Amino acid sequence: MKFRETKFWETVTGSDLTREWKAFEGRAEALPDDYRAAWDQIKVHLLPHGDFSGRNLLPILDSALGLLEETAADGQSVHEVLGDDIPGFCTALVGGEGARTYRDRWREQLNRNVARKLNRLGG
Known part of the structure; x- marks a missing residue:
């Protein structure tokens, strides 16, 4: 039971994410300079x-x-690996051209909430 509590607490606090990011950055430090610059752009x-x-x-x-x-x-x-279009490479990684971002989802949710409230006021 203790393991589950620890894993839950790490997830809630984000300490697992901190560990992951530190591990990524440690790995990236071993890359040549041009690769590290590409890594920064990818992030x-x-x-x-x-x-x-x-x-x-x-x-x-x-x-x-x-x-x-x-x-x-x-x-x-x-x-040779990434070409000239790192933003395009990243878009392809997350689901192709036109992939929805968190901003799109947030905006749609906000619009739905506003529309619901306006409907309540008007009807």
Whole structure:
């Protein structure tokens, strides 16, 4: 029972996320400079696609970092791997062109709530 309580508490406090981010950053430190710069850009372009905690992005970030690690070890240039369009690469990772972001979902929910309240007032 203690394990479940600990895991629950880590999830609630986000300490598991902190550990994951530190592990990602530690792995990224071992990359060549151009790969680290690409990693920083990947994070910037993926974060808007995250949920409230960003927990849904962990597997995607792990895979992207793994790709960078493998290709750097193979001696490929970051340009060969990602090309010129890192934002497009990130969009493809999270579900393709036009993938909805948390802002889109939040905006739709807000619009539904406002419409409901206006309906109550008017009818």
